[in-house]
Amino acid sequence: MKGYTSDSIRNVALLGHGGCGKTTFLEAALLATGVISRMGKVEDGNTVSDYDKMEIEKGYSISTSIVPVELNKTKINFLDTPGFFDFVGEVNSALRAAEAAVILVDASSGIQVGTEKAWNSCKQFDVPRFFMITKTDKENVNVDETIDQLKSKFGTSVVTLDDKDALNEAIAETDEELLEKFFGGEEFTDEEFSKGLNNGIAQGAIAPVLVVSSAKGEGIKEALEALIKYVPKATAKTFAAVNDKDEAVEVKCDAAGSNAVFVFKTIADPFLGKISLAKVISGKVTGGMELYNVRAEKPEKLPSIFFMRGKTQGEAPNAVAGDIVALGKLQLAKTGDTLCDKANIVKFPEVEFPEPSLFIAVEPKAKGEEEKVGSGLQKLMEEDPSFRLERNVETHQTLLGGQGDIQLNIITAKLKDKFGVDVQQVPQKIAYRETIKGNSDVQGKHKKQSGGAGQYGDVHIRFSPSQQEFEFSEELFGGSIPKNYVPAVEKGLLECMNKGPLAGCKVVNVKAVLYDGSYHDVDSNEMAFKIAASLAFKKGIVEAKPCLLEPIMHLEIVVPDEYMGDVMGDMNGGRRGKILGMEPQMGGGQKLVAEAPQAELFDYAIVLRSMTQARGSFTMKFERYDEVPAHLASKIIEKHKAEEEA
Numbered sequence: 001m002k003g004y005t006s007d008s009i010r011n012v013a014l015l016g017h018g019g020c021g022k023t024t025f026l027e028a029a030l031l032a033t034g035v036i037s038r039m040g041k042v043e044d045g046n047t048v049s050d051y052d053k054m055e056i057e058k059g060y061s062i063s064t065s066i067v068p069v070e071l072n073k074t075k076i077n078f079l080d081t082p083g084f085f086d087f088v089g090e091v092n093s094a095l096r097a098a099e100a101a102v103i104l105v106d107a108s109s110g111i112q113v114g115t116e117k118a119w120n121s122c123k124q125f126d127v128p129r130f131f132m133i134t135k136t137d138k139e140n141v142n143v144d145e146t147i148d149q150l151k152s153k154f155g156t157s158v159v160t161l162d163d164k165d166a167l168n169e170a171i172a173e174t175d176e177e178l179l180e181k182f183f184g185g186e187e188f189t190d191e192e193f194s195k196g197l198n199n200g201i202a203q204g205a206i207a208p209v210l211v212v213s214s215a216k217g218e219g220i221k222e223a224l225e226a227l228i229k230y231v232p233k234a235t236a237k238t239f240a241a242v243n244d245k246d247e248a249v250e251v252k253c254d255a256a257g258s259n260a261v262f263v264f265k266t267i268a269d270p271f272l273g274k275i276s277l278a279k280v281i282s283g284k285v286t287g288g289m290e291l292y293n294v295r296a297e298k299p300e301k302l303p304s305i306f307f308m309r310g311k312t313q314g315e316a317p318n319a320v321a322g323d324i325v326a327l328g329k330l331q332l333a334k335t336g337d338t339l340c341d342k343a344n345i346v347k348f349p350e351v352e353f354p355e356p357s358l359f360i361a362v363e364p365k366a367k368g369e370e371e372k373v374g375s376g377l378q379k380l381m382e383e384d385p386s387f388r389l390e391r392n393v394e395t396h397q398t399l400l401g402g403q404g405d406i407q408l409n410i411i412t413a414k415l416k417d418k419f420g421v422d423v424q425q426v427p428q429k430i431a432y433r434e435t436i437k438g439n440s441d442v443q444g445k446h447k448k449q450s451g452g453a454g455q456y457g458d459v460h461i462r463f464s465p466s467q468q469e470f471e472f473s474e475e476l477f478g479g480s481i482p483k484n485y486v487p488a489v490e491k492g493l494l495e496c497m498n499k500g501p502l503a504g505c506k507v508v509n510v511k512a513v514l515y516d517g518s519y520h521d522v523d524s525n526e527m528a529f530k531i532a533a534s535l536a537f538k539k540g541i542v543e544a545k546p547c548l549l550e551p552i553m554h555l556e557i558v559v560p561d562e563y564m565g566d567v568m569g570d571m572n573g574g575r576r577g578k579i580l581g582m583e584p585q586m587g588g589g590q591k592l593v594a595e596a597p598q599a600e601l602f603d604y605a606i607v608l609r610s611m612t613q614a615r616g617s618f619t620m621k622f623e624r625y626d627e628v629p630a631h632l633a634s635k636i637i638e639k640h641k642a643e644e645e646a
Contacts, residue, residue, distance in 0.1 A: 006255050006322040010076045010231040011279070013094040015121065016104035017114025018060055018083030021134035021214055023049045025104065026080055028214035029069045032221050035309075039214075048310035049080040054414060062410055063384070064090045064265060066277060066308045066324055071221070074228045077324045083114050085614055086407035089386025090265075091121055093335065093351045097264045097279040097324055100128040100201075100231040102210075107133050107141040111149050113614045119154060122204070128232060129207050131158065132223060137213040147209055157200075160209045161226060170206045171196035202232045234322030239281050241338070244345040251282050251346055255320040258344040259283030259291060263327075263337045264351060268383040268418075276327040277308070278339070281348070285325070286318040291339035294347045296332040300339060304328040335385050353386040355619055356401030358605035360408055362423040363398065369421050373398065376419035380411055387411055394506060395429035404605055430550060430599050432636065433625050434500030435509045438545035439464045444536025446528050456520035457532035459489055463540040466511035470497055474514040481517040481529070488526035489514050492533030501542050502633075503640035508549070508625070510541070548633040549625040551598040557608070559616040560589045566611050567592065575600040576629075595623060 014022040026049050027039040040046035045056035049065045061082040069076045079094040081087075095101065103118040105111065122129040133146050150158045156173075159166045171193065172182035178196055181188065188196065200206035210226055212219035238250040241260075251260055265277040285291070285305060293300045307314040308326045319325040333339065336350030364373050377389045377400070387408070388401040402408045416422045440463045448455040459481070472490045476483075493512050500507040517532075555577075559567050571577035577596030585591055601620065608616045628636065 003316075003318065003320070004075045004323065006235050006253060006320050007233055008074045009234060009320075009322045010074065010100075010228060011079070011098045011234065011322070011324060012076055012227060012231055013079040013081060013091070013098035013101040013127070014104060015081055015091060015101050015114075015118035016083055017106070017109070017112035017118075020083060020104040020106045020109070020112070020114065022080050022083065022104050023047050023061060024214045025132070025134060025212065025220075026067045026069070026078055028212070028217055028220045029078075029224060030067070032217060032224070033069055033071050035069075048312075051311040053417065054410060058410075060084065062087060062090075063267075064094045065310055066326075068307065068309055069224060071224050072228060075323075076224065076227055076231075079324075084404075084406055085114070085117065085609070086402065086404040086410075087386075088117075088121075088403060089351075089353045089384060091118075092125070092353060092386075093264045095121060095125045095127050096262070096351055097277075098127060099234055099237065100130065100227075102130045102132050102227070104132045104134050105146060105150070107136045107143055107146050108138045110146055111153055116153075116615070126204065128201050128204050130201075130210060130227070130230075131207060132210045132212060134212055134214060136211060136218070137216050143211055150209065154207065157205055157207045158209060159206060160211075167197065167206075168193075171200055174200040174203060174205050198230065198232075201230050202236070239348060241346040241348045243347075249346060251348075253321045254282055255284050255322075257282035257321065258346075259285060259289075259339075259341045260344075260346050260348075261285060261291065261327075261339040262348045263333050263335055263339070266333075266335045266382045268379045273329045274333075274382065275308075276330050276333045278325055278327055280319050280321050280323050280325060282321050283341070284318055284320045287316075292342040292345065293332045294338045294340065294345060295334070296337070298332060299342065300330055300332050302327055302330070302339075334382060351385070354403060356386075356388050356403065357618060357620070358404055358408065359390075359399045359401040359428065359602070360405075361395075361397040361399055361426050361428040362412065363426055365422040365424050370398075372419065372421040373415070373423055376415045376421050377411075379419070380414055384411070392429075392431065394431040397426070397429055399428070404609065428602055432503060432505040432551075432628070433549040434502050434505045434507045434541075434546055435549055436463060436465055436541055436544035436546050438543075440540045440543035442536050442540040442543060444532040444534070444539065446531040446535060447523075448528075449523075454520075454523035455525065455528040455531070456523035457485070457525075457528035457530075458518040459514055459529065459532045459536050460516035461489075461493075461533070461536045461540060462513045462515060463537075463544045464511045464513075466509050468511075469508050470494065471511040472514075473512075476514065476516070481514075481519055482524075485519065485524065485526060485529040486514065488529040489533040492530035493537050495530075496534050496537040500546065501538055502546055502548055503637050504644070505548070507541065512537075512540075548628040548636060550628045552595055552623045552626050553598050553601055553620050554623040555592075555594045555596065555601075555604075555618055555620050557592040557594060557616060557618040558585060558589060559592065559608075559612055563612040563616060564590055564592075567608070567616065570607065570611065571596060575604075597626070597628075598622075 030036045064081050067078045081091045081094045101122050172179045210223040234253040243249050260282040261278045263276045263278045267275040287305045290301045305316045307316045338347045390399040445458045497507045575596045581593040583591040
């Protein structure tokens, strides 16, 4: 692949609902430009774009791949993104490297959820957008009807490039002077028309519609030519960044500028090592060059640079501003990093990834492989930073968090395939708490005599509820217990707080007052008083009306109006939830603010997606602990006792 100047490079992300034809369009484009002699098929696992073993097995894209297409002395770097919603992180990273996006729409299906989500992603990242209607060769499709659907859903910005009247109206909307001229009935000059159209597309005010049949090869070259003509050049754009003083700066896309490279994706290959996909935003990079990693605050050598087309690697003697390149075996770089000249430090914003909405608990199938699991997952997180690995210190479980079950299943499958370690999903445990609702006054006495030195400790302690996690004080008088044993009593109580008498959970919100006791001149020691305190604790908590507490989560759920009834009914029904309020959203829909116990929310990401045809979304965070209803608490306590006895 020969080198291109900055002006002859276009970077375009392909978005859309799963199965809308992104990968097949690329096959048709490569065939039309002579790169391949025969089109591959997704179902046959032989396409250029879907080359990963897992993608071939599953029959769908799971990560973004780069496929350059060359035509008319111009290179279009296509970023083929997955259509499944679980992989939205891949879409976000691809949009950071693209100057425009093409939203593909299956003519036989029309607008789908993925079409809407792609449009919203483009708006979120302020990326110019095109529509491409695909699969027009299918029976009984009506392209005009699909175009009307797009206009109805997304507004007057949606236009076909052969509809002069609609184009004139859309162009007029982009400029005050042109609007005045349009309403005055004057014709635009060719220059005004061309400039207005390009500006409108760049601003996102005009979304042109392209029409293709990948299977028949119809409209492919015309679509590529339109993208070359209308996708904004990288050189026309400036990129927001901060300098070494944390001041906001704008970086021009200029091959003559200071070197600045943004890593937007990482590929973790157990055989080839780490590959960093990066966009050269400014300057010109070559293999062997040393750049400064701003996050790591260390210099980093670029051992090799190359271009990628699917899995094929092509030699790259250099890459200029505006181009997308692969960097081999960087030691420090992660997704979201900026590499630049140390003399001119700039840092671009990191890639935005959504918070995980679904967590599962996993454990190794084979004993003793915990370290291998952790190491493998850490490497996979380099490749996909949108999933999270957590270790719950209370339940001692390893938790994987992601956007849905498809993504998490892919991660566990990759763990086995790439790193040879197998995990199984296990029921997720809840970090319950125990506390007391009443008061108690108890004695804890430890006396042991078995020849030689004995042990003696005797304490009287009052227990009561507290606003603090643990509150301890002493009201001793008359030397009943020497002061030097008081810390041992507190330590003994604190150790007991880790495991309550009901279900072995952490105990919270307890006040303990040591007010009396006795000691022995010879047999008393710190250990004896620690044990006496623990005996008092176990007795005192049981006598002070202990109860079980569960974590309550705060949810913000965004749903279209038509699903409100189902979502509210589900939350108020079996989930023991409460709707706290509703807020209308810009652009339609409602945000529901709710609370529900964590125990009822493990499957919420899957259920909400099903209830709302994947149009609903939510965020969740811990709010507080509340008492578990008695009928549920008894089951939890019984289960714990059965496990203890087993």
